[in-house]
Amino acid sequence: MKAIHKYRLEVSDSTNTLQLKEGYRVVRFEYLVAEKGLFMWVEEPLRADVPTCEASFRVAMTGKPVAMSYEYLDTALDPFGPEAYHLFRVETERQIQSGPEPKLVHHQAA
Numbered sequence: 001m002k003a004i005h006k007y008r009l010e011v012s013d014s015t016n017t018l019q020l021k022e023g024y025r026v027v028r029f030e031y032l033v034a035e036k037g038l039f040m041w042v043e044e045p046l047r048a049d050v051p052t053c054e055a056s057f058r059v060a061m062t063g064k065p066v067a068m069s070y071e072y073l074d075t076a077l078d079p080f081g082p083e084a085y086h087l088f089r090v091e092t093e094r095q096i097q098s099g100p101e102p103k104l105v106h107h108q109a110a
Contacts (some may be wrong), residue, residue, distance in 0.1 A: 001046040009038045015056040015090050018046055021045045022053050029074035029087045038085055056090040 004027060009016045021044040028041040030051075038059060060066050062084045070088035077084050 001041055003046055004041050004043050007040050007042060008035075009040055009057060009087070010057050011059045011061060011085060012039065015058050018042075018055045019052045019056060020055045021050045023050065024053075024055065026073050026087070026089075029076050029085075031076040031078050031083075032084060033079060040087065058088045059091050060086050060088065062086065 007016075007018055009029075020042060023045055025041050025043045028039060029038070030041075031038055042059065058066060058070060066088055067090075069091050071091070073087045073089055075084055075086050
């Protein structure tokens with residue numbers, strides 16, 4: 001089984017780091033007026049034996065520079081303002097919980 005979970009992200013020069021289930025998939029990124037914030041919806045496996053990984057994302061406004069290695073995922077618009085927010089996946093080292101000793105694996109964007 002799988003489910004879609006909602007995560008709030010911040011616009012910042014630093015990354016938003018989340019613990020997500022291995023095999024996750026970003027399915028939506030949107031500015032919610034009612035909550036005055038940016039949110040990302042992620043499809044994740046529900047099985048308890050699926051390891052978690054550390055996933056990092058960066059939200060940048062139009063015209064703000066980001067590293068060439070960042071993978072563009074989606075754009076959210078503020079419907080009552082001139083702002084556009086762009087979501088990028090940041091390539092990082094992540095820790096996978098599999099067995100007694102976690103191992104480090106180089107994260108390649110899916």
